[in-house]
Amino acid sequence: MKLADNKATLSFSNGGPSVDLPVYQGTVGPDVVDIRKLYAQTGMFTYDPGFLSTAACQSAITYIDGDKGELLYRGYPIEQLATQCDYLDTCYLLLNGELPDAAQRGDFHKLVLHHTMVAEQMQFFLRGFRRDAHPMAILTGLVGALSAFYHDSTDINNPRHREIAAIRMIAKLPTLVAMAYKYGVGQPYMYPRNELSYAGNFLRMMFGTPCEDYVVNPVLERALDRIFILHADHEQNASTSTVRLCGSSGTNPFAAIAAGVACLWGPAHGGANEACLNMLEDIQAQGGISKVGEYMEKVKDKNSGVKLMGFGHRVYKNYDPRAKLMQETCNEVLAELGLENDPLFKLAKEVERIALEDDYFVSRKLYPNVDFYSGIVQRAIGIPVNLFTGVFALARTVGWIAQLNEMISDPEYKIGRPRQLYTGSVRRDIGAAK
Numbered sequence: 001m002k003l004a005d006n007k008a009t010l011s012f013s014n015g016g017p018s019v020d021l022p023v024y025q026g027t028v029g030p031d032v033v034d035i036r037k038l039y040a041q042t043g044m045f046t047y048d049p050g051f052l053s054t055a056a057c058q059s060a061i062t063y064i065d066g067d068k069g070e071l072l073y074r075g076y077p078i079e080q081l082a083t084q085c086d087y088l089d090t091c092y093l094l095l096n097g098e099l100p101d102a103a104q105r106g107d108f109h110k111l112v113l114h115h116t117m118v119a120e121q122m123q124f125f126l127r128g129f130r131r132d133a134h135p136m137a138i139l140t141g142l143v144g145a146l147s148a149f150y151h152d153s154t155d156i157n158n159p160r161h162r163e164i165a166a167i168r169m170i171a172k173l174p175t176l177v178a179m180a181y182k183y184g185v186g187q188p189y190m191y192p193r194n195e196l197s198y199a200g201n202f203l204r205m206m207f208g209t210p211c212e213d214y215v216v217n218p219v220l221e222r223a224l225d226r227i228f229i230l231h232a233d234h235e236q237n238a239s240t241s242t243v244r245l246c247g248s249s250g251t252n253p254f255a256a257i258a259a260g261v262a263c264l265w266g267p268a269h270g271g272a273n274e275a276c277l278n279m280l281e282d283i284q285a286q287g288g289i290s291k292v293g294e295y296m297e298k299v300k301d302k303n304s305g306v307k308l309m310g311f312g313h314r315v316y317k318n319y320d321p322r323a324k325l326m327q328e329t330c331n332e333v334l335a336e337l338g339l340e341n342d343p344l345f346k347l348a349k350e351v352e353r354i355a356l357e358d359d360y361f362v363s364r365k366l367y368p369n370v371d372f373y374s375g376i377v378q379r380a381i382g383i384p385v386n387l388f389t390g391v392f393a394l395a396r397t398v399g400w401i402a403q404l405n406e407m408i409s410d411p412e413y414k415i416g417r418p419r420q421l422y423t424g425s426v427r428r429d430i431g432a433a434k
Contacts, residue, residue: 061233
């Protein structure tokens with residue numbers, strides 16, 4: 001963090017003394033005004049619901065330029081990582097700051113892929129849940145429970161413990177997500193296989209059975225790996241901020257990640273692609289393609305209460321760079337599985353066409369986002385809609401861990417304590433109200 005040449009001056013119209021505030025520069029992106037001493041100097045707080053104009057930390061992990069439609073992991077464009085690297089390469093980059101060389105790559109892949117098994121008692125833990133429980137409810141419990149099974153790596157202030165916990169969580173999340181799915185459908189759990197890739201292993205644990213050998217489809221394997229890369233981190237979003245805030249108290253890494261899983265569950269965050277598929281199924285139930293135009297007209301009517309899910313993004317004011325990559329993958333998967341004429345997918349393509357051509361959506365930059373395409377891909381692969389957010393959590397775990405470890409290593413970090421603008425009753429006495 002570099003101190004800028006200029007400074008900000010805050011003055012008050014009531015004639016109070018003005019205050020000079022330092023300005024810091026990042027390597028790219030907006031400068032920040034340092035308000036840490038504002039309360040001490042003025043007795044005032046800033047007011048910023050949703051933290052839309054507040055930088056709560058400094059970070060060297062992910063950079064987003066929403067106006068340009070740019071996403072960088074450790075400086076590398078997401079387009080290059082998605083086409084030239086795999087997910088575990090991306091994990092190494094996010095955790096360590098650089099891409100691995102050949103030896104580091106081999107060691108890291110082996111390390112992760114040899115720690116994919118979970119304690120056998122975890123399957124008995126699952127039995128406490130109803131069979132129809134939402135997978136995210138199960139996953140929140142399972143991730144939090146990891147601290148009870150792997151309590152030898154829960155000291156967040158021990159760098160070695162943080163490394164061990166990171167590998168364990170990255171390795172075991174696919175196993176836990178697959179177990180949550182298998183439990184819900186009543187099938188036996190499939191143990192991981194060390195010779196398979198990270199994405200290939202997940203596919204086998206999800207869709208394999210003891211009845212026959214499971215052969216991994218390389219097109220689906222690449223598609224899933226790309227989904228993981230595109231969701232690995234996304235700067236200071238709601239779940240990442242939750243992990244940082246939770247971890248700032250000194251709690252163990254497993255508990256902090258469980259908090260991130262819980263936050264991700266919301267339909268405005270990780271549940272967006274689930275909400276998108278539900279929208280498509282609703283349109284299909286109302287009449288399918290013949291009703292798309294009618295539905296899109298309702299979207300334009302602010303009084304209708306109808307929303308277009310999977311389009312637009314709070315950060316990207318241009319096209320979501322991840323969406324372009326996911327669109328390619330979506331077309332590859334549908335072609336591989338012969339699903340181009342599936343009614344729901346044809347419906348999705350019609351929604352996409354209208355949104356990309358209609359001036360109402362184009363002028364508002366309501367382009368398809370990554371959730372729109374990733375939801376279609378996952379459904380085509382066979383992943384149930386209610387597990388979409390679980391797959392998102394699996395992919396985002398490495399980002400959460402990298403952000404958590406960065407925060408703990410920051411000498412300026414303190415336990416999070418947001419302030420408020422109090423609007424309740426002033427002090428009053430009980431006796432006066434009787």
